[in-house]
Amino acid sequence: AQTVTQSQPEMSVQEAETVTLSCTYDTSENNYYLFWYKQPPSRQMILVIRQEAYKQQNATENRFSVNFQKAAKSFSLKISDSQLGDTAMYFCAFTSNYGGSQGNLIFGKGTKLSVKP
């Protein structure tokens, strides 16, 4: 069975500093996709960043970047220059490429990130 593990239930960071959220996953698939989603207190889930397993280059989106280690099955999220608006639950998610569908995400339990002024 495919699983996603986030070992940090809660983290905090000072505004403008950098924080890294950890995620490990388990799969026997070779072709899959990994995501970080953000769920602010308003509850709307927002995609932060995605990574295709076949791409060796780590994905980057503005202040957000990932460290994808395929052999270690690790997918961490780094947030640079943290802002108060980054306060949210962060979920790591996985899906394999069954029939082109990405509609069956497997989520980790989440990491609650608090950015302090």
Place this chain on the structure above:
Amino acid sequence: KAGVTQTPRYLIKTRGQQVTLSCSPISGHRSVSWYQQTPGQGLQFLFEYFSETQRNKGNFPGRFSGRQFSNSRSEMNVSTLELGDSALYLCASSLGLAADTDTQYFGPGTRLTVL
């Protein structure tokens, strides 16, 4: 472009009743997925519909069912409600055509409370 909308936003039911939740995807999206979010179990995949056909199904009992209409709107139904069905039910839509470029966009959710 309007985002994913879910109705109702809040719902209170009693044990044994049934409930229907609705999800309207982003215009042009043909895939709709449903997830259950609870404090204990986290986010769990329920099912995915694409062009009116169920494409994937999670590990939930048969009391949970869904359907998709020709305009891509989707409904999920839970029959014989149990206390443990209290949760935030999230709907997500995507184009559903190519995994390499597909991205799921989530709605605000429906908060179901079973008394």
